[in-house]
Amino acid sequence: MNPSIAIVVLNWNNARDTMSCLDSLVQLDHPDPWIIVVDNGSDDDSADQIRAAYPGVTLLETGANLGYAGGNNIGVKHALATGADYVCILNNDVVVEPGFLAPLLSALDADDRAGVATPMIVEMQDVHKVWSLGAAVDWTGGSVQRLYTGQLVTELVPRAPFEVSIAPGSAMLVKRRVFEQTGLLDDKYFLYFEEADWCIAVHKAGFRILAVPQARVMHHVSATLGQASPVTDYYMTRNHIHFIKRHWSGLRRSSLLTRTCLRQVAALAAFTLDTHDGQRLPHRAARFYALRDALLDRWGEMGDDVAKVCYPNRL
16 A cells, blocks of 8 residues: 655745646645645735646635744645644745655665655756755764765766755654654744754654655755845844854853844944945845744744845835
8 A cells, every 4th residue: 555645845935936847746646645835925926827727626715824833734734634743844945856755665665764765856957966965963063064065976876865954944854753753844933943953853853864866856946035135134143142042051052142233233233334226225124034033933924124125026
């Protein structure tokens, strides 16, 4: 009997990429995968487009933007409540190969301690090079770093599944009991660092996270927000501080928080001195608000004052 696999795809104002992802999912070799699209409060016609094009897909509408963590949690909870044995969290800017699920399932089934499996992720623009094959926490600097970035795919495909610290949020397959024992993603992050935070909890619960080179997906990098967005500046800066507070302690935490905040203050000074006719001012403001909100213990979705800087055309 084939296991019940639910695939959760989060959409926010990006029907084009979501439908490209769904086009690849409906061609999976795995029989009858259950596809759940969570529309995360889109204010365009994304939900209507997806509903019309894929009537067989389960479409959940949150009615508000709950962020990466909150939106995916809605899909995961629905999948578990309906009996899924495995849940695959997949970014909407990912296109999968037809056979990508089988190696992930095999890796998880071969190791009772394995709870999460992540595929090789390659860039859509250059499928011969790796974008990520797992990730790791830099416990000295507090960052999360992708592994094997830029390496040739052919060099890694023969390698057997191996343990990694972090499964990138772009693509991961999770056993049901991992969520039951570990819980869901921390929605305080809203966006960025939540999967790293969750993976640390997975390890603490006694599960292994495996990178599986034989499973491959293609990733359109930064399709939703862009690579140089004030939104990214805000959440990455603020959430990095939250991440450090949660997983470091004592003098190491104090030292790392001080160094991290000083780097951001230096960045603010650099933006002030070199504004490029105002083009960098939103980035400066986003980082300033991030430091302020981290100091004031404000998490979740950015406030309206920050949104005015990050989304000037939406308000």
